[in-house]
Amino acid sequence: xxxxxxxxxxxxxxxxxxxxxxxxxxxxxxxxxxxxxxxxxxxxxxxxxxxxxxxxxxxxxxxxxxxxxxxxxxxxxxxxxxxxxxxxxxxxxxxxxxxxxxxxxxxxxxxxxxxxxxxxxxxxxxxxxxxxxxxxxxxxxxxxxxxxxxxxxxxxxxxxxxxxxxxxxxxxxxxxxxxxxxxxxxxxxxxxxxxxxxxxxxxxxxxxxxxxxxxxxxxxxxxxxxxxxxxxxxxxxxxxxxxxxxxxxxxxxxxxxxxxxxxxxxxxxxxxxxxxxxxxxxxxxxxxxxxxxxxxxxxxxxxxxxxxxxxxxxxxxxxxxxxxxxxxxxxx
Amino acid sequence: xxxxxxxxxxxxxxxxxxxxxxxxxxxxxxxxxxxxxxxxxxxxxxxxxxxxxxxxxxxxxxxxxxxxxxxxxxxxxxxxxxxxxxxxxxxxxxxxxxxxxxxxxxxxxxxxxxxxxxxxxxxxxxxxxxxxxxxxxxxxxxxxxxxxxxxxxxxxxxxxxxxxxxxxxxxxxxxxxxxxxxxxxxxxxxxxxxxxxxxxxxxxxxxxxxxxxxxxxxxxxxxxxxxxxxxxxxxxxxxxxxxxxxxxxxxxxxxxxxxxxxxxxxxxxxxxxxxxxxxxxxxxxxxxxxxxxxxxxxxxxxxxxxxxxxxxxxxxxxxxxxxxxxxxxxxx
Numbered sequence: 008x009x010x011x012x013x014x015x016x017x018x019x020x021x022x023x024x025x026x027x028x029x030x031x032x033x034x035x036x037x038x039x040x041x042x043x044x045x046x047x048x049x050x051x052x053x054x055x056x057x058x059x060x061x062x063x064x065x066x067x068x069x070x071x072x073x074x075x076x077x078x079x080x081x082x083x084x085x086x087x088x089x090x091x092x093x094x095x096x097x098x099x100x101x102x103x104x105x106x107x108x109x110x111x112x113x114x115x116x117x118x119x120x121x122x123x124x125x126x127x128x129x130x131x132x133x134x135x136x137x138x139x140x141x142x143x144x145x146x147x148x149x150x151x152x153x154x155x156x157x158x159x160x161x162x163x164x165x166x167x168x169x170x171x172x173x174x175x176x177x178x179x180x181x182x183x184x185x186x187x188x189x190x191x192x193x194x195x196x197x198x199x200x201x202x203x204x205x206x207x208x209x210x211x212x213x214x215x216x217x218x219x220x221x222x223x224x225x226x227x228x229x230x231x232x233x234x235x236x237x238x239x240x241x242x243x244x245x246x247x248x249x250x251x252x253x254x255x256x257x258x259x260x261x262x263x264x265x266x267x268x269x270x271x272x273x274x275x276x277x278x279x280x281x282x283x284x285x286x287x288x289x290x291x292x293x294x295x296x297x298x299x300x301x302x303x304x305x306x307x308x309x310x311x312x313x314x315x316x317x318x319x320x321x322x323x324x325x326x327x328x329x330x331x332x333x334x335x336x337x338x339x
Numbered sequence: 340x341x342x343x344x345x346x347x348x349x350x351x352x353x354x355x356x357x358x359x360x361x362x363x364x365x366x367x368x369x370x371x372x373x374x375x376x377x378x379x380x381x382x383x384x385x386x387x388x389x390x391x392x393x394x395x396x397x398x399x400x401x402x403x404x405x406x407x408x409x410x411x412x413x414x415x416x417x418x419x420x421x422x423x424x425x426x427x428x429x430x431x432x433x434x435x436x437x438x439x440x441x442x443x444x445x446x447x448x449x450x451x452x453x454x455x456x457x458x459x460x461x462x463x464x465x466x467x468x469x470x471x472x473x474x475x476x477x478x479x480x481x482x483x484x485x486x487x488x489x490x491x492x493x494x495x496x497x498x499x500x501x502x503x504x505x506x507x508x509x510x511x512x513x514x515x516x517x518x519x520x521x522x523x524x525x526x527x528x529x530x531x532x533x534x535x536x537x538x539x540x541x542x543x544x545x546x547x548x549x550x551x552x553x554x555x556x557x558x559x560x561x562x563x564x565x566x567x568x569x570x571x572x573x574x575x576x577x578x579x580x581x582x583x584x585x586x587x588x589x590x591x592x593x594x595x596x597x598x599x600x601x602x603x604x605x606x607x608x609x610x611x612x613x614x615x616x617x618x619x620x621x622x623x624x625x626x627x628x629x630x631x632x633x634x635x636x637x638x639x640x641x642x643x644x645x646x647x648x649x650x651x652x653x654x655x656x657x658x659x660x661x662x663x664x665x666x667x668x669x670x671x
Contacts, residue, residue, distance in 0.1 A: 060601075066605040067605050067607075226600060229599075229600045229601065233599075234595075248600040248603045248604045249604065250604060251600050251601050251604065254601060259597075259601070260597065260601075261597065262594035262595065262597060263566075263594065263595030263596045263597055263598060263599030263600075264594075264595045264599060265591075265592065265594060265595055266595060267561075267595030267596060268558060268561045268565060268580040268583050268595075268610075269392075269561065269583050269586060269591070269592075270612075271610060271611075272398075272580045272582060272583065272612040272613070272614070273398040273399050273612070273614075274612065275399075275611075275612045275614060275617060276610075276612050277609065277610070277611045277612075278600075278603060278608075278609070278611070279603075279608070279609045279610070280600065280603035280604040280605070280606065280607045280608050281604070281607050282604070282605075282607060285607060
């Protein structure tokens with residue numbers, strides 16, 4: 008075990024689009040566990056659009072400040088323990104930040120099962136899979152035969168949302184950038200249709216894919232795509248608000264979508280925001296469902312694993328540009 | 340009974356603010372009932388901000404077109420019946436439009452009790468009271484001790500929302516235009532605080548009135564006031580979307596409020612649109628509650644009755660400018 012702790016610091020807060028130049032690779036000393044703490048070694052760092060949102064200010068967590076080790080969740084292994092609930096070798100998911108080692112209070116950490124491949128603990132059995140599951144089923148309340156639309160459909164969450172919609176007997180329409188991603192959604196993942204938000208005729212494509220309107224829209228992006236879906240919603244439709252990736256990589260947006268609140272009233276829509284930890288009470292059932300769907304082949308898991316700690320900044324920037332298919336992570 | 344049927348026609352659709360010049364008084368023949376129909380005489384016409392929204396296009400009802408008799412609900416009395424469920428002298432609430440007599444299919448009409456004063460059938464026991472009741476209690480789900488904010492608080496719906504909030508043990512904050520309306524809300528209706536949306540320091544007033552944030556926001560206005568409340572919401576807050584009167588008297592707005600969907604996600608808000616008829620199944624209970632609160636003096640009913648059919652256009656324009664306190668109607 009090295010005494011050196013490689014770290015990536017957010018050197019300056021981005022004003023416009025994020026670039027790798029905003030980060031700096033540095034080295035610290037490997038931390039030691041204080042009483043009640045563990046030291047973990049980071050194995051896989053999760054890349055999430057929300058990482059960028061944290062740079063805009065406080066959200067459901069405090070803001071990231073210039074000079075901080077970049078924040079982020081990771082699959083990590085305990086290498087030193089001064090806490091009763093965790094032993095050396097245990098796996099945990101933790102907000103380690105972008106560094107090789109982190110000392111953390113043990114009481115908020117839970118031991119994860121050592122299943123294969125380990126990466127599934129960050130994708131389908133991690134935040135991405137649970138976010139898709141709870142957002143769709145709890146906030147979206149889809150009924151068999153309804154039409155579910157999801158944006159960022161080729162991403163870690165969206166690719167699972169559409170597949171769960173199919174498992175539940177719904178029609179699934181994915182919104183993603185480019186025809187190639189669209190083909191992947193329909194040909195590989197079983198979506199009924201894909202719509203290219205970068206195409207000039209995006210709105211027409213969306214209408215054609217949902218000729219009777221949208222019952223459930225799972226929103227990962229906000230902005231113009233949310234606006235188009237608002238206009239396409241059916242009466243009594245539900246919108247699950249999961250994120251707003253279109254609005255993260257720049258200043259905070261100056262306006263919301265047209266149709267708010269007018270369309271919400273006239274169509275009697277329910278719009279609900281959530282984060283995955285709101286549903287911690289139902290985790291066990293959710294993981295059991297996800298595992299059975301993966302085992303039966305109904306749910307395909309797509310992961311995008313990039314090798315090398317030093318590639319974290321570029322991996323996040325690329326994710327914000329829509330490079331990834333499925334869950335992106337960096338192997339440390 | 341006159342054979343003449345005075346009518347007010349929407350001569351042209353407004354492009355900008357509505358004015359009395361958009362209407363024309365005309366006369367037709369009193370209609371006769373066909374089989375299954377009744378002819379009703381209009382007693383009191385309800386004035387509602389939604390009347391203006393109907394001119395912007397189809398909503399939960401079809402749009403009003405230039406040349407149509409202006410649409411609107413009214414308390415009316417059956418003067419001729421060719422239907423089994425209604426007799427001459429029965430009272431109904433119906434979309435008569437702005438005319439003295441209307442022939443209507445009887446099967447969608449329900450006889451109202453002849454209580455005193457009759458005007459309460461249009462205010463507290465009509466659409467206004469039921470809208471306040473269902474919007475607050477079903478969509479807002481307020482719990483005792485929470486803070487409820489309502490906009491257009493001196494209007495027909497808002498004035499009742501705040502009082503029901505108090506009855507349910509909540510704090511009630513009303514947003515209205517001008518200090519005089521605010522004093523009326525606190526001194527006469529028992530609101531805990533009033534906030535003047537026309538004041539330069541509106542946002543500061545709102546923060547001071549809700550130092551711990553807003554649990555339930557009942558939105559009648561949309562626009563900048565909705566935006567300010569979004570920023571003031573507490574985590575897991577609920578917004579009941581009832582209307583958007585700030586956005587009716589002009590072209591359809593180009594943008595929605597800032598913070599959509601960002602604040603909805605990070606605060607995990609529930610935003611729900613509704614119209615009163617969505618809750619028809621619970622009408623009986625609602626009316627019983629409203630009647631008991633009126634009887635006990637817990638719920639004060641404020642009505643703004645204008646005399647004279649020909650005053651309808653000016654009455655609506657004035658309502659859109661916030662002239663009224665409580666339920667505005669025109670006695671025909």
